[in-house]
Amino acid sequence: MKTEIRSLNNTGLATFSSWLEDPSGRAPIQILNDVAFTEAVDGGYMVDLSRTFATSYHFGEYLAMEVFPSDVDRFSLLANAGMWSWLSLAFINSLLKKGGVGAGKPLAKPHYILQSPRLAYRLIGRTAWDLVNLHGEAAKIALGSLRSPWGEMAEQMTARQEIYAHRSFWPVANALYSAPNGIPKRGATSQRTTKARQDPRNQAGLGGVRRLPLTFKQFERTYNLRKMTDEQILALLPKEYQRWLAS
Structure with missing residues (x-):
């Protein structure tokens, strides 16, 4: 009814x-x-x-x-x-x-x-x-958590106005961090700690969703990302993001 x-x-x-x-x-x-x-x-x-x-x-x-x-x-x-x-x-x-x-x-x-x-x-x-x-x-990618109606991925992807409505950002984030069942991959929201930054072998937080907005901001000085496909943007991403595509 x-x-x-x-x-x-x-x-x-x-x-x-x-x-x-x-x-x-x-x-x-x-x-x-x-x-x-x-x-x-x-x-x-x-x-x-x-x-x-x-x-x-x-x-x-x-x-x-x-x-x-x-x-x-x-x-x-x-x-x-x-x-x-x-x-x-x-x-x-x-x-x-x-x-x-x-x-x-x-x-x-x-x-x-x-x-x-x-x-x-x-x-x-x-x-x-x-x-x-x-x-x-x-x-x-932000809203698909089965564990909470508002997970950390939702917080990270909606708190920043510069990416909230960015139509190119969301397909890229989805391609990087979404598992086959639609939920975020483990570690995608991890923060790069001071200890991790001091250890070149430590990959914790690298290429995660907390860093992607900064990468977009840097790229937008040179590229018009809003007119590019997600495949074109993914091909530009630094090496630290490749492990998310492979996982």
Whole structure:
């Protein structure tokens, strides 16, 4: 059964926020269609509240392919913070920790409620829709984790504005760091430590996703990467990246 998307008002946001701070009981999904906690959203967008999603990529794919039309005003939709919080609550069971310590509990509040423009990229539903809308299947590298709705790869690839919407960056990152099952390869998000830099034989962090934005920035002084294919860019990459293509 489909339900029309609404927006959490200040009362609804406060109710959801309180549960996120102390998720000892069930999420307050009873407020989703209550006019005391929500407001109407222009567009008449409908969602199936019975749907569940194994990954944030699948959630974003559903929103991009089945909920919001391709010609929707992107910036107007991104700006509707209350609507994204409503969607966070509506699909909260797909957006909780998947395993380990705290399994079944929510992540930090900015992943569900917009708390500041600086942290808008961490709002899972909003960013999942936007990335699939911008990059298609290449967005899976950031959103395809089966272990968490927001893994370290998502953080690294969305926190930097210069690569967030870079249409050439995402296919290259996907080719380098995506395993055959779509999840990030082990070690792809590792940081190059001081100890590793002092040992020429230590490859930890080399060619990882933390270094790729810098490589792109250096290349863009000479090449127009936005007009090149991912194959052309991959052929230009320094030797440190080759091990990721071979793995």
